[in-house]
Structure formats: C-alpha cells, structure tokens
Amino acid sequence: MNDLTPVQTQDADEVLQSCGRAPVGLLAELTHKCPLQCPYCSNPVELERANTELTTAEWQSVMRQAADLGVLQIHLSGGEPTARRDLEDIVKVAAEVGLYTNLITAGVLLTKERLAKLKDLGLDHVQLSIQDVDDANAERISAYKGGLQKKRDVGRWVKELDMPLTVNAPLHRANIENLPNIIDFAVELGAGRIEVAHVQYYAWALKNRAALMPSRAQVIKTAHIVEEAKERLKGIMTFDFVVPDYYAKTPKPCMGGWGRGIMNVTPSGRVLPCHAAESLPGLEFDNVREKTLRDIWINGQSFQKYRGFEWMKEPCQTCPKREFDYGGCRCQAFAMTGDATNTDPACSLSPVHSDFVKIAEEASKQEAPAFVYRRMAPVKAKAPAEA
Amino acid sequence: MSDVKQPRSRTIVSAASVLRMPPHIKLRHEAGRGRWIILGPERVFEPDEPAVAVLKRCDGVRSVTQIVQELSKEYDAPAAEIETDVIGMFQELADKGVVVAA
Numbered sequence: 501m502n503d504l505t506p507v508q509t510q511d512a513d514e515v516l517q518s519c520g521r522a523p524v525g526l527l528a529e530l531t532h533k534c535p536l537q538c539p540y541c542s543n544p545v546e547l548e549r550a551n552t553e554l555t556t557a558e559w560q561s562v563m564r565q566a567a568d569l570g571v572l573q574i575h576l577s578g579g580e581p582t583a584r585r586d587l588e589d590i591v592k593v594a595a596e597v598g599l600y601t602n603l604i605t606a607g608v609l610l611t612k613e614r615l616a617k618l619k620d621l622g623l624d625h626v627q628l629s630i631q632d633v634d635d636a637n638a639e640r641i642s643a644y645k646g647g648l649q650k651k652r653d654v655g656r657w658v659k660e661l662d663m664p665l666t667v668n669a670p671l672h673r674a675n676i677e678n679l680p681n682i683i684d685f686a687v688e689l690g691a692g693r694i695e696v697a698h699v700q701y702y703a704w705a706l707k708n709r710a711a712l713m714p715s716r717a718q719v720i721k722t723a724h725i726v727e728e729a730k731e732r733l734k735g736i737m738t739f740d741f742v743v744p745d746y747y748a749k750t751p752k753p754c755m756g757g758w759g760r761g762i763m764n765v766t767p768s769g770r771v772l773p774c775h776a777a778e779s780l781p782g783l784e785f786d787n788v789r790e791k792t793l794r795d796i797w798i799n800g801q802s803f804q805k806y807r808g809f810e811w812m813k814e815p816c817q818t819c820p821k822r823e824f825d826y827g828g829c830r831c832q833a834f835a836m837t838g839d840a841t842n843t844d845p846a847c848s849l850s851p852v853h854s855d856f857v858k859i860a861e862e863a864s865k866q867e868a869p870a871f872v873y874r875r876m877a878p879v880k881a882k883a884p885a886e887a
Numbered sequence: 888m889s890d891v892k893q894p895r896s897r898t899i900v901s902a903a904s905v906l907r908m909p910p911h912i913k914l915r916h917e918a919g920r921g922r923w924i925i926l927g928p929e930r931v932f933e934p935d936e937p938a939v940a941v942l943k944r945c946d947g948v949r950s951v952t953q954i955v956q957e958l959s960k961e962y963d964a965p966a967a968e969i970e971t972d973v974i975g976m977f978q979e980l981a982d983k984g985v986v987v988a989a
Binding site: 575 | 895896897898899909910911913917919920926927929931947976981982983984
C-alpha cells in the first residue's frame with residue numbers, strides 16, 4: 501500500500517449488502533466520569549472531560565437515530581452513566597423509540613427512588629459490576645470505600661422492583677481465587693445472568709497487565725468452575741464466560757466482526773467501531789455532532805476500514821474460520837505487530853503467537869506490581885478556568 | 888463443593904405448565920429485518936417459525952396442553968407428536984429465562 505492507492509469506495513446499498521445488516525447494539529458511553537478507579541477500566545487512558553460531553557438533546561437525538569437505523573439494544577454505559585443527571589431524559593426517549601435499554605452501572609451513585617423512576621420511564625435491564633465479594637479487596641481494586649455494601653443494596657432494589665439483573669464480574673489475578681464465592685453472591689442477589697469476564701487487556705488493563713494477569717492454571721480452573729456452576733444453576737442463572745485470549749488458541753470474534761453489529765459513541769460524540777479503536781492509527785472517527793449515525797455506519801472511514809474480509813492478509817484471507825472469528829481483534833494485532841491487518845496474536849496461526857503467550861506466562865509468574873488506578877490526567881496549568 | 892443457598896429453582900416444563908414471558912422479554916416483529924425477534928437482557932434471539940407460533944400463544948393463561956391442541960388443529964398434526972417438541976422447546980426457553988411459570 502502506498503499513498504497513491506485509492507481508498508476503496510462503495511455505494512450505500514453495496515455496503516448494506518456486504519455488511520448485511522444494521523447494527524444490533526449501540527454502546528453509549530454517556531460520560532467518562534466515575535467514582536471508581538478500577539485498574540482494568542475499558543475506557544481509553546486519555547479520558548474525555550465532562551465539558552466535552554454531548555448535551556441531553558444530542559444524546560436524545562442519538563437514541564432516535566439509532567432506532568431509525570435499526571439498532572435493537574442500547575447499552576447505557578460510561579464511565580458511570582448514573583453520574584449524568586439527565587440519564588432519565590435519555591432513557592425516556594430511548595424507551596419511547598422502542599430501544600431495549602440496558603443500564604451498565606457500578607451502582608454506587610444510585611438510590612432506590614432513582615432506579616424506580618428509571619424503571620417507570622422504560623429501563624429494561626440493569627447490569628451491575630462487582631469488583632470482588634470480599635469488602636476489603638473490592639475496596640482495594642476499585643479505590644472506593646464501601647462499594648460492595650452499596651452493590652448489595654442496589655441488587656436488592658433491582659429485585660424489589662421486579663427488574664432483571666445481570667452481575668458483571670471482571671476476573672483477574674487479584675480476585676480470581678474468589679470465583680466460587682462471586683457466583684454464589686450473584687445467585688443470592690437474585691441475578692438471572694452473570695458475566696464471568698476475564699479482563700481483556702486494552703487501555704487501562706494493558707497498562708496494568710502485569711498486575712492483573714492470572715496464570716494458565718488459574719484460568720483453566722475458572723473454566724471448570726463455570727462449567728460446574730452452569731449445570732448446577734441451569735434455569736436459575738445463565739452464564740456468559742469471557743476467556744482471556746492470551747491463553748487461547750483461536751481469537752475471539754472481536755465485536756462480532758468489525759462494523760458488523762456494534763457501534764460505540766463516546767461521551768463527546770465520536771463514533772467508534774469498538775471502544776478501543778482509538779488506539780489504531782489511520783482511522784478517522786466521525787462525530788454525531790457533524791454526521792448522522794446512519795451515514796457514519798454505512799460510509800464512515802473507520803467502519804469501512806476493516807469491515808468484511810477484503811483487508812485481510814494471510815493466514816486470515818484463506819482461512820475457513822474467518823467467517824466465525826473475523827480475524828480476531830485489530831487492536832491486539834496492531835499492539836503486538838505494528839500492523840492492524842495482521843492476524844490477532846491470540847490465534848495459534850499468528851507468527852508471534854508464542855511471544856504473546858510468553859508475555860502472559862511471564863507476567864503471571866512475577867510478583868504483581870502496584871495498580872495504576874484509572875484517573876483523569878491532571879488539567880494542564882495553562883487551561884483557563886471554566887466560566 | 889459449594890453449599891450455596893438456592894433461593895430460586897429451575898422451572899420444569901410439563902404438559903400442565905402455564906407459562907408466560909416476563910415483562911423484560913419482548914417478542915416483536917421487526918419490519919426492517921423482515922423477521923421476528925426476542926429481545927432480552929443483553930441478548931437478541933431469532934426464533935424460528937414454530938417458536939413464534941408457540942410464543943404468541945404463551946400468555947400466562949393457556950396451558951402447554953391447550954397450546955398443543957391449538958397447534959395440532961392449525962397445522963393438522965397429531966397432538967402427541969407436537970407435545971414432545973413443544974415441551975422441549977419451552978424447557979429450553981425457560982432455561983434461557985425467556986419464559987417463566989405464570
């Protein structure tokens with residue numbers, strides 16, 4: 501590829517045919533503000549500031565446009581989405597236009613009254629994150645005091661309001677041995693679903709990889725625990741098990757395929773094909789302040805770039821598994837090889853797969869370094885004060 | 888290995904069961920996609936035609952037996968044959984949380 505290579509252009513119908521569908525889900529990062537400081541946060545290391553956030557009316561417009569485009573589910577996330585005082589106004593419009601509304605929250609800012617109001621406005625589902633079920637360890641991981649007790653309260657309110665509850669439990673070296681208790685906690689809280697999610701190493705988690713990476717033996721043990729619990733809890737709680745791809749042989753179908761089912765809107769309105777896409781070079785991200793969601797989904801340069809199979813190199817290009825894994829994760833390919841069109845190093849067919857595995861194995865053997873907590877970078881001294 | 892308290896129990900579907908979809912499960916025809924879908928917590932299911940026929944009748948009033956009889960008439964098929972399939976389908980849906988005991 502050189503600078504004179506024309507950018508491949510397709511008209512809208514062609515793209516809709518080639519990607520075959522409208523996005524099923526939209527992740528709306530309403531704000532990057534969060535009272536917790538978890539060292540594996542999926543937000544970018546460069547957090548967006550509150551004064552750049554979309555307004556209430558702009559988010560409401562995103563909801564209307566999403567429904568019009570064919571999005572089915574809206575995931576209201578952050579940061580901590582309940583840190584937005586206008587969450588109710590956004591949920592109201594999302595529900596009115598028929599979107600299935602999912603609140604992804606750490607719970608610590610909620611009150612029962614607010615939750616009841618959100619339910620009345622049409623909120624369909626609550627996903628509550630937990631850091632651990634040991635109070636002191638949960639505090640250490642999140643750098644937030646009293647969080648676990650607050651989460652017990654929130655879980656109880658969700659059930660009292662007869663709403664469905666998912667418990668999201670990111671797993672890593674500092675809580676992995678507690679998995680059986682984490683599962684029990686979710687059952688007792690009344691969750692109908694649990695996400696047992698090994699941390700994915702992007703953004704803050706990549707910064708903290710050495711502190712978070714479990715050993716292969718620990719990971720295998722979690723798979724056995726989940727298998728046993730799934731069988732025992734059949735019809736009571738469903739499981740989503742996200743495996744850490746450093747110890748996998750095949751890559752995950754990242755985002756269900758680039759530009760195929762999911763879009764992500766950042767607090768300031770940038771539209772991304774995945775929440776880590778800003779780590780990749782050569783992508784142009786459109787903003788909902790300037791273009792419609794439909795235009796961005798169909799024609800956006802960043803969505804076109806790795807959509808479908810054309811961009812693939814070997815071993816992906818002729819691999820029969822490309823229909824299932826879409827070549828894995830572009831961000832991981834770039835981080836490890838410097839070229840986002842290479843196969844994901846999590847794939848055993850990648851020439852750097854063994855180096856990738858070695859990173860994990862070696863990190864997990866070292867003594868864990870201290871966490872680098874998720875924090876806003878300090879404001880530069882020259883920045884003028886807000887009026 | 889774990890002596891967890893199980894405050895809830897699995898719904899076991901039989902011919903006498905009366906089932907319903909909880910309010911957070913939404914069966915809906917998507918005109919844009921030209922098909923029926925079920926929306927649930929962080930899940931989108933794409934039910935096939937028999938599943939749609941069954942779920943449309945799953946109203947918290949009709950029993951599995953009644954649903955089977957209706958389907959037997961509509962599709963002109965022996966009820967005994969349909970019943971096994973419908974119970975199996977409902978059990979699977981119950982385990983996914985799509986239907987619950989009424």
